Each structure stands twice: as C-alpha cells, then as structure tokens.
Amino acid sequence: MRKASALELALLGLLADSPLHGYELKKRLTGLLGTFRAISFGALYPALRGLTEAGLITQTDDPAAAGPALQAKRARITYAITAKGKTHLAALLAESGPETWDDEGFGVRMAFFNNTEAVVRRRILEGRRSRLAERRAALRQSMTTTREKLDHYTMELQRHGLDGVESELRWIDDLIAAEDRTARHAG
Amino acid sequence: MRKASALELALLGLLADSPLHGYELKKRLTGLLGTFRAISFGALYPALRGLTEAGLITQTDDPAAAGPALQAKRARITYAITAKGKTHLAALLAESGPETWDDEGFGVRMAFFNNTEAVVRRRILEGRRSRLAERRAALRQSMTTTREKLDHYTMELQRHGLDGVESELRWIDDLIAAEDRTARHAG
DNA sequence: GTTAGCATGTAAGGAGTTACATGATTTT
C-alpha cells in the first residue's frame, strides 16, 4: 500500500469514531482540514473507493436512512472502518517523518490525539516543535541579513509570519507541558 | 492565456525588480512563498519555459557570469521580464477574485505592494479582511454549536486556529489604517 | 413551484512532486 495522504488519514480517523456517509464526511473534513484547504467531492469519492478497495473501510447501502419515500434509486452509502483499517490507522498515526511535522500532517494527527498513545503524541509534538524552530530561524535570518533592501510590505509580511510562528511555538510548549503533567498524574 | 498561478505571478514580480537566473529565483521564491510551500526545480523550470513561450520573459545565455573557466558547456541563463510581461504583471496584481484573498494569493500580492497602486492595495486588503472574517465566523460557529462533543485536542486546535485568524485580522486592520494615513498625507 | 441543501459519482485536465540525469564551482 502506498503512502497515505492526509485525506485518507483524516477519513480513517473520522470513521474510527462512527460510521458516516460521504456527504457528512465532507462536512467534518472541512471542519478538520478547513484551515489548510477545502476538499471537493471529486477528491472525496475516489479516496473512499480506494480505501474500500484496500479493505480499510466498507460501504453499506442505507436506504432506510433516506426519507419516507423509501425506494430511492440511489441509496445513501454508509462507510465504516474495518479491523484492518483500524490497524492501518494506528500505524499511520504512529509513524514518524517529515509529513508528521508539516502543517497539514500535524493538524490531522493532533485532531486524533484522543486515540493516540501518549508516547506518540509526545513525539509528534516535539517534531512539530523543532519544525517550527527551524522556520523561526529561517525567518529571523532572512529578516536580519537582507534587512536593508527589504521594502516595507515584505518586512511586514515577514514580521507577521514570525509572530505566527512564535505564537505557535508557545502553544506547542504549553501542550507539551500539559502532556508532562498528565503523564505524572497517570504515572 | 490561461489563469496564472501564484508561482507565475511570483516569478514575474521578482523579475520586475531585476533579471535573475533560475537558481536564484528559486531561493527568493522560498523566502516569498516559503511559509505556504516550497517549490521544486521540477515546477520552476517548466514555469519559466511557459512564461518565455508566452513572451512575458526572455532567456539570455550568460557564460560571462560563470567562474574563470569560461567555456562551461551549459551556461547560466538569465531571465528578464519583457514589456508585455510588465503589462501582464500589472493586470495580475490588479485583478479581483477569490484567488486574491486566499492565503497564498494574498501573500504573493502583498509582497509586491510596492509596485501596486494604492487603490488596488486597499481593495486587496479589504478582500482579505472579509475572507478572514468569514473564517472567524465559521470557527466560532463550529466551536459553539458542537461544543459538548469536541474533545480536548480538537478544541485546542480550533482555539489556536481562531487566535491566529484574530491576530491576522488585527494586523490587517493596522495595515488598512496605515494606508489611510498615507493616503491623507499624499492627498 | 422553485430554491436550497442532501447525496453520489465521473472525466478531463492542471499544477505540482519525486526521482532521475548531468556537470561546474567552491569550500573544507
């Protein structure tokens, strides 16, 4: 099986909570990945087909859930995760690598932290932290070395970008501290 | 000519300042779009070819710029914007539409605000503002209506996302206020 | 009765990445 996209990970993660149909999945996806990008039906349904063919989810026709006029030609389809899918999801959530620290990959993984082991959560948070620290260093570098030639607007862009990175770093530090406190409590 | 990507806009904008060769363009691009994504050579050179074929830039072999061993088999190529390219760039910077307000489109356009008319700057900033306001509304909605079922981590993600949007809104408001002051000064 | 939202899909095409391929120059 090839490397899973953030979309497939998000679908598996959503279905791990409860079975859903496609339209509902798209709405939740928008809430989940919405800050980064909106996915379209042209991406959603092929992805669901791929996951089904890989045996990670199942599709069930669901005519009962439709309105009173029962005999709809095209029934709603309910998607549910399989045992194999759950295993695969756990593996995806636990894996390390660049895709784990970048904006989208991190966002999706954190959205499913509730179903993720504390050790893995910790590793992902630390990875994200060093990714952000790199970005901060690059921004600072660019702001000081090319200081004289940067025009007002470019400087404002970079300053605001740096603010954002620093704000996220503080946030991540707080999250890591909270993880530590919980770990101490739980032993 | 089809709709230009943010990459093509960025290339034209960079070349409007001074001619550059590909490798240098890529470095500046990373500084410019870096917060959103990094572009690869596999994207850069085909884009430069496209712009050349469209007559928006020119390519000049530049063997003199290479080191002392002059007879390099493959010379560096210097890219320069044409008059047609300048016109096209101005049109791109001035256009309105969704691509003007989204993260990447806005970022690129603001990076070239120095070469953009005050009226257009104002329009782009206002557009970005309402885009952010929409996103804020959506986030608030999602945080209040589904309040009870959201787990700790999802809530943290949304809270941090909302913080970021609100921070950018304040920043945009400051920029708009600064534009107003400048406009009053300049008459 | 018509608009908006629910619901599922396909086909064509765009924009990019990764991996490959090559070679010069500079630094250590």
Next chain:
DNA sequence: AAAATCATGTAACTCCTTACATGCTAAC
C-alpha cells in the same frame, strides 16, 4: 579529494480541482 552548493533540466506519476451528470428532499 570529498562534500556542499551552484546550475539546469526531463519523465513519470500523484493528487486534486473543475465541470459535468443525476436525482431526492425540505423549506419558503
């Protein structure tokens, strides 16, 4: 002399968007 960086490009492939195509259901 090895490693890093400069420098330019191509080919295969992936993932996604846009536009199309269809039909039901609820609200106004």
